[in-house]
Amino acid sequence: xxxxxxxxxxxxxxxxxxxxxxxxxxxxxxxxxxxxxxxxxxxxxxxxxxxxxxxxxxxxxxxxxxxxxxxxxxxxxxxxxxxxxxxxxxxxxxxxxxxxxxxxxxxxxxxxxxxxxxxxxxxxxx
Numbered sequence: 742x743x744x745x746x747x748x749x750x751x752x753x754x755x756x757x758x759x760x761x762x763x764x765x766x767x768x769x770x771x772x773x774x775x776x777x778x779x780x781x782x783x784x785x786x787x788x789x790x791x792x793x794x795x796x797x798x799x800x801x802x803x804x805x806x807x808x809x810x811x812x813x814x815x816x817x818x819x820x821x822x823x824x825x826x827x828x829x830x831x832x833x834x835x836x837x838x839x840x841x842x843x844x845x846x847x848x849x850x851x852x853x854x855x856x857x858x859x860x861x862x863x864x865x866x867x
Contacts, residue, residue: 742764742765742766742767742838742840742855742856743764743765743766743856743858744762744763744764744836744837744838744856744857744858744859745762745763745765745858745859746760746761746762746834746835746836746858746859746860746861747760747761747762747763747861748760748761748861749833749834749860749861749862749863749864750862750863750864751864751866752826752863752864752865752866753865753866753867754826754827754828754865754866754867755825755826756826756865757822757823757824757825757826758823758826758863759820759821759822759823760776760820760821760823760834760836760861760863761818761819761820762774762776762818762819762820762821762836762858763816763817763818764817764818764819764838765817767840769793769814769817769838770793770794771793771840771841771842772792772793772838772839772840772841773790773791773792773793773838773839773842773843773845773848773853773854774790774791774793774810774812774819774836774837774838774839775787775788775789775790775791775836775837775838775839775848775849775854776788776789776790776810776819776821776834776835776836776837777834777835777837777851778830778832778833778834778835778863779832779833779835779860780831780832780833783832785835785851786801787801787849787850787851788800788801788804788808788821788834789801789804789808789810789821790810790845790848790849791810791811791812791819791845792842792845793812793814794812795811795812797844797845798810798845799845799846799848799849801849803829804823804830807823807824807825807826808821808822808823808824809821809822809824810822819836821834823863826863826865827865828865828866828867829865830863830865831863831864831865832862832863833860833861833862833863834860834861834862834863835857835858835859835860836857836858837851837854837856837857837858838854838855838856838857839853839854839855839856840855840856
């Protein structure tokens with residue numbers, strides 16, 4: 742499984758960005774896909790996840806109402822739409838994949854994920 746993340750950049754507070762993660766190498770129908778982030782000097786933390794069907798999603802409290810995770814099965818791509826960005830959202834964002842079904846509310850730590858993409862840097866200036 743390969744995961745290729747893109748879409749990061751430098752934006753101002755209040756702006757929007759959309760991150761993409763293209764997945765290849767498997768059929769992902771039974772996968773949970775997640776986005777995590779890691780700020781300088783901090784541990785990698787959960788942001789959002791989604792069952793590949795798109796019916797189940799889960800968000801960390803700090804991004805609820807601002808970020809939206811979605812999938813496009815035809816493109817094998819997971820998106821993270823980030824609106825109303827804040828300086829505290831600054832981090833390297835990673836996409837991750839877990840093979841096998843798991844409640845999205847449970848799959849909120851790194852240990853549940855088998856595969857990781859390279860990070861994409863998001864910098865939000867105040």
